[in-house]
Amino acid sequence: MEKTQKAFFDTYTDFQCYVIAQVNNGDYNGIGATHYNMVEYLYRNGPATGKTLAQKFHISAPAISRHVKILLEKKLIIQQQSPQDRRLFLLEVTAKGKHLVDGSENQRHSVTTRISSMLPKKELEQFTRILRKVVDVLKEEEER
Amino acid sequence: MEKTQKAFFDTYTDFQCYVIAQVNNGDYNGIGATHYNMVEYLYRNGPATGKTLAQKFHISAPAISRHVKILLEKKLIIQQQSPQDRRLFLLEVTAKGKHLVDGSENQRHSVTTRISSMLPKKELEQFTRILRKVVDVLKEEEER
DNA sequence: TGTGAATAGTTAACAAAGTTAAATAATTTC
DNA sequence: GAAATTATTTAACTTTGTTAACTATTCACA
Numbered sequence: 001m002e003k004t005q006k007a008f009f010d011t012y013t014d015f016q017c018y019v020i021a022q023v024n025n026g027d028y029n030g031i032g033a034t035h036y037n038m039v040e041y042l043y044r045n046g047p048a049t050g051k052t053l054a055q056k057f058h059i060s061a062p063a064i065s066r067h068v069k070i071l072l073e074k075k076l077i078i079q080q081q082s083p084q085d086r087r088l089f090l091l092e093v094t095a096k097g098k099h100l101v102d103g104s105e106n107q108r109h110s111v112t113t114r115i116s117s118m119l120p121k122k123e124l125e126q127f128t129r130i131l132r133k134v135v136d137v138l139k140e141e142e143e144r
Numbered sequence: 145m146e147k148t149q150k151a152f153f154d155t156y157t158d159f160q161c162y163v164i165a166q167v168n169n170g171d172y173n174g175i176g177a178t179h180y181n182m183v184e185y186l187y188r189n190g191p192a193t194g195k196t197l198a199q200k201f202h203i204s205a206p207a208i209s210r211h212v213k214i215l216l217e218k219k220l221i222i223q224q225q226s227p228q229d230r231r232l233f234l235l236e237v238t239a240k241g242k243h244l245v246d247g248s249e250n251q252r253h254s255v256t257t258r259i260s261s262m263l264p265k266k267e268l269e270q271f272t273r274i275l276r277k278v279v280d281v282l283k284e285e286e287e288r
Numbered sequence: 289t290g291t292g293a294a295t296a297g298t299t300a301a302c303a304a305a306g307t308t309a310a311a312t313a314a315t316t317t318c
Numbered sequence: 319g320a321a322a323t324t325a326t327t328t329a330a331c332t333t334t335g336t337t338a339a340c341t342a343t344t345c346a347c348a
Binding site: 168176203204206207211229231 | 333334335336337342343344
C-alpha cells in the first residue's frame with residue numbers, strides 16, 4: 001500500500017475505533033452517547049419529529065421510539081402532538097436537556113465541542129470542508 | 145453557536161451517524177463491518193494477538209474472543225499458538241481473508257479505500273494530518 | 289525451586305441497542 | 319366513504335458489547 005494511503009488507513013482506523021468505543025461506552029453526564037447526541041441535535045436544530053431523527057441518525061423508527069421513551073422518562077425532552085397533523089409528535093429539548101448539553105460544572109463536553117475547541121479556526125474549517133465532501137460521497141454511494 | 149462551529153457540528157454529526165450505521169448494518173461481502181475491519185487490520189499490519197486487537201479496537205477480551213471464533217469458522221483468519229509463550233495466540237489473515245479485502249469483483253470496498261480514492265492526494269494528506277491530531281488529543285483525554 | 293502474582297484467553301450470564309413484522313391511529317387520495 | 323399512505327408503537331429477535339469467574343501459562347523472588 002502506498003505511504004499516504006497507509007498513513008490515512010492507520011489514522012482513520014484509530015479514529016473509527018474511537019468513535020465506536022465512545023458510542024458504545026461513552027457516558028455524558030449520566031446518559032449514553034446516542035442519547036446525548038439526540039438531545040444535542042434537538043437543542044442545536046430545534047424541535048423535530050421521530051421520523052426526522054430516524055432519518056438523521058440512520059436508525060429505524062422503532063429504535064427511535066424506544067430512545068424517545070427513555071429521554072422522556074429522564075425529562076430531557078418533551079413531546080407535543082401537532083395540532084395540524086395528529087400523527088406527528090414534535091420532540092423538543094427541555095431546560096434540563098439544555099443544561100446537560102451546556103455542561104456547566106465538571107461535565108464532559110461532546111466530541112464536537114472538544115474538537116472544535118482544540119483546532120484553530122482555519123484548520124477546523126479545512127477539516128469541515130473535507131469531511132463534508134467525504135460524507136456527501138459516502139451518502140451518495142449508500143443510496144445507490 | 146458560531147458559524148464555523150455550527151458547520152462543523154452538522155458535518156461531524158452526519159459523519160458519526162454514517163459510521164455507526166455502517167458498523168451496525170454494513171455488509172462487506174458477507175461479513176459485518178467490525179469483522180471486516182479486523183481482517184483488514186490483520187492484513188495491513190501483519191499477525192497480532194487477541195490482546196492487541198482488543199487494545200486497537202477498544203473492546204474487551206471476551207468480545208474479541210467471540211469475534212475471533214467467528215472469523216476462524218469463516219476461515220478468514222488462522223490462529224497459531226506462540227512456541228515462546230504458549231498463552232499467546234497469533235492471529236493471521238488467510239488467503240481467503242486477503243481476497244475478501246482485495247475485493248476483486250463486484251465487491252464493496254472498505255470506507256478507507258473509498259475515501260482515499262475519492263480525495264486528491266494533497267487533500268488526503270491534509271485530512272490525515274488533522275485527523276491524526278484530533279485522534280491523539282481525544283485519546284489523551286480518554287486516558288485521564 | 290516452589291509459590292503467589294500477573295497475563296492471555298475463554299465461558300457464562302446479562303444489557304444495550306439495533307433489526308423486521310405486525311398493529312394502531314390519523315391523514316390523504318380518488 | 320373506502321383504500322392507500324404515513325407516523326408511531328409494540329413484540330420478538332439478533333448482534334455485540336459488558337463484567338465476573340475460570341483455566342492455562344509465565345514471571346518474580348524468597
